[in-house]
């Protein structure tokens with residue numbers, strides 16, 4: 001389904017006049033390749049929702065809850081109901097090895113939960129990395145023809161504020177909250193040239209999160225397929241990138257520039273104090289005890 005359509009606003013909608021000389025000046029809201037960077041105060045949610053509403057779009061979200069990570073699912077789902085594309089059709093796909101433990105969460109009309117079984121794994125790196133393959137297969141086998149946009153999200157996180165139509169775009173990346181003030185040579189990209197995720201010290205734009213990305217179905221399919229293939233081919237040569245699929249995603253986004261970038265408001269980390277330019281935290285990773293929840 002083609003959804004890279006013109007944006008048409010409804011007639012007679014009353015909203016604040018846009019300005020060319022006033023607005024946020026403490027942050028950069030456009031990249032050098034002219035992709036918007038979404039920060040609170042740079043968009044009008046009412047206007048955006050009213051543009052997308054008549055298009056009758058459906059948004060998919062994927063989330064993995066394997067092993068003990070199932071404990072994070074309830075809060076993730078409950079807060080998604082409160083903040084994630086409220087008023088829009090949303091299909092949440094949960095991948096888990098514990099389908100019986102998926103919590104019952106009330107969902108509004110037009111919103112549904114689908115549970116897909118996956119095998120357990122003894123290595124957390126494998127669980128994290130297999131996500132690209134499973135997202136690729138999900139798109140190929142189940143989503144084509146009825147889903148417009150997809151977001152792939154970490155389960156050990158919660159929504160605290162609006163995440164809606166302002167985040168829609170062809171290829172959407174989220175800036176990692178930990179590195180955006182650093183120089184690119186310090187980003188934790190994969191630095192071994194023998195890996196297909198390699199990024200040289202003078203390369204790279206931003207450090208993006210593996211825990212949230214999305215966009216049009218076709219764009220995310222291409223990303224998942226490429227990252228998965230590169231991951232598998234690296235593995236055949238005995239290489240695992242520093243941050244698994246996050247490293248491959250960063251390499252992909254360096255070559256294929258995202259058309260929209262979400263500021264760190266869209267994936268903060270609960271243990272981090274909020275920086276002054278972050279006016280709202282919309283989604284953030286909960287503090288977790290790695291030793292206790294990972295399989296090894």
Ligand code: UD2
Nearest residue numbers: 064065066069124127128154155156209210211243244246
């Ligand atoms: C970072 C990334 C994560 C991934 C990882 C590198 C962010 C916020 N997080 O987080 O997306 O790129 O580095 O591999 O950018 N999972 C399970 N069961 C497990 C282990 C993982 O279901 O036993 C799933 C779950 O959905 C979890 C995700 O994999 O949210 C990522 O794993 P993580 O949260 O342990 O990775 P982390 O915190 O190092």
